[in-house]
Amino acid sequence: MNIGVLGTGMVGETLGTKLVSLNHNVKMGSRSASNEKAAAWVKKNGANASQGTFAEASKFGELILNCTKGEVALEALKIAGEENLKGKVLIDVSNPLDFSKGMPPTLTVCNTDSVGEQIQKNFPSVKVVKTFNTMNCLIMVNPRSLSGSHNVFICGNDAGAKNKIRDLLKSFSWKDEEILDLGDITASRGMEMVLPLWLRIMGTFKSGAFNFNIVK
Amino acid sequence: MNIGVLGTGMVGETLGTKLVSLNHNVKMGSRSASNEKAAAWVKKNGANASQGTFAEASKFGELILNCTKGEVALEALKIAGEENLKGKVLIDVSNPLDFSKGMPPTLTVCNTDSVGEQIQKNFPSVKVVKTFNTMNCLIMVNPRSLSGSHNVFICGNDAGAKNKIRDLLKSFSWKDEEILDLGDITASRGMEMVLPLWLRIMGTFKSGAFNFNIVK
Numbered sequence: 001m002n003i004g005v006l007g008t009g010m011v012g013e014t015l016g017t018k019l020v021s022l023n024h025n026v027k028m029g030s031r032s033a034s035n036e037k038a039a040a041w042v043k044k045n046g047a048n049a050s051q052g053t054f055a056e057a058s059k060f061g062e063l064i065l066n067c068t069k070g071e072v073a074l075e076a077l078k079i080a081g082e083e084n085l086k087g088k089v090l091i092d093v094s095n096p097l098d099f100s101k102g103m104p105p106t107l108t109v110c111n112t113d114s115v116g117e118q119i120q121k122n123f124p125s126v127k128v129v130k131t132f133n134t135m136n137c138l139i140m141v142n143p144r145s146l147s148g149s150h151n152v153f154i155c156g157n158d159a160g161a162k163n164k165i166r167d168l169l170k171s172f173s174w175k176d177e178e179i180l181d182l183g184d185i186t187a188s189r190g191m192e193m194v195l196p197l198w199l200r201i202m203g204t205f206k207s208g209a210f211n212f213n214i215v216k
Numbered sequence: 217m218n219i220g221v222l223g224t225g226m227v228g229e230t231l232g233t234k235l236v237s238l239n240h241n242v243k244m245g246s247r248s249a250s251n252e253k254a255a256a257w258v259k260k261n262g263a264n265a266s267q268g269t270f271a272e273a274s275k276f277g278e279l280i281l282n283c284t285k286g287e288v289a290l291e292a293l294k295i296a297g298e299e300n301l302k303g304k305v306l307i308d309v310s311n312p313l314d315f316s317k318g319m320p321p322t323l324t325v326c327n328t329d330s331v332g333e334q335i336q337k338n339f340p341s342v343k344v345v346k347t348f349n350t351m352n353c354l355i356m357v358n359p360r361s362l363s364g365s366h367n368v369f370i371c372g373n374d375a376g377a378k379n380k381i382r383d384l385l386k387s388f389s390w391k392d393e394e395i396l397d398l399g400d401i402t403a404s405r406g407m408e409m410v411l412p413l414w415l416r417i418m419g420t421f422k423s424g425a426f427n428f429n430i431v432k
Contacts, residue, residue, distance in 0.1 A: 104402070104405075106327050106328055107327055110326065110327055110409070111322050111323055111326050111327065111412075112322055146431050146432060147431060147432065148431055149431070150429075150431040153413075180417070180420065181420070182413075182416045182417065182419075182420055183416065183419070183420065186320070187416045189320075189412050190410075190411075190412035190413030190414075190415070190416045191413060193326070193409040193410070193412050193413065194406075194409070194410050194413050195406075196327075196405050196406035196409050197369075197398075197406030197407060197409065197410050198406075199406070200398045200399065200403045200406045201396070201398065201430060203398075203399070204396065204397070204398055204399065205432070207432075209432060210430050210431060210432045211430075211431050212428050212429070212430065212431075213366075213428070213429040213430070213431045214417060214426050214427075214428065214429070215362050215363060215364055215365070215366040215426060215427050215428075215429045216362060216363065216421070216423075216425060216426045
């Protein structure tokens, strides 16, 4: 599948690399078509990897992954252009963390809204699926690196889009019963608001190599 | 031990009953000394159970459990009176859920502050320990009712107070390795902000009989 990955940070790199390893064609998008981090990633990942602007990566992908920071996600998608996103499935991995006021970071949006909801509202034809934002990116692409079962949450308004993402997650070695569908896109709120707890646990463990498992 | 439980809702009742069953003397406090729910609870729980005002229950207890709703917790503690709380350990179980604007509820405080922090700030001599707020009260008192391991978070500024609460949790059958100390009282923020996710999972399972387990 042709996939556009927006964002050249560790999350975009890690997810892009995993997707290339699964034989997808991935174009990494950024503000500039010649972004150095994207160029380095392309060099490492061979013929199925390419780079471009946000718009080029969005046009290229039948599936889009928003791996930009939550506080700039909407702006990045506006630069990508509605015409390049229209009707497509978009995975929103982002978290609206604001580190500008020191530690611990706060959220730029929460409680009555979320980045996931804002994207859906601004791009009504896009099928937004929120997932992956509640864990470190190394766990996203290698869930079996942790001991035992743990969960990845998904939410979104379009059942068909969620089924496609469920299949993608399974291709990453997530087990079907580990994928917890929390309903429509408003569940993004809870998924993003878990970040302060996640960060606190990371501080306690001095490692991001953990995840939430829901025990019944 | 003499324990004051503030609040006559399901959380106060359930924790009070568990504490009586462990041979503690428990006084349930409310706005009125003759609260009917407290009276019914006393009747069911025998000689070690009693009731009184917020002030009487706080005076009685060497340990205080705040089981009032988060949005009224500060007010309840002000009615209880600083002179009755001074220097004591107080467990804050509350969540600042606001159901007044419909479902899903929002939080009356979050992101840059929390109920746990507000209580600590308003009652500096009190040793506030936040715990238990991330699960249903039936799980608090019967952690072994779920399959396998899962976690209870604690935080607070006073190490001695946290050790006392750790012992109390162990007397409820929590395993030492399941008690995750997240540091000072500012961790309340993350612990309270997990509620929207908790509520969403509860809606998905149609049951509160679950808890978070942190998998490494």
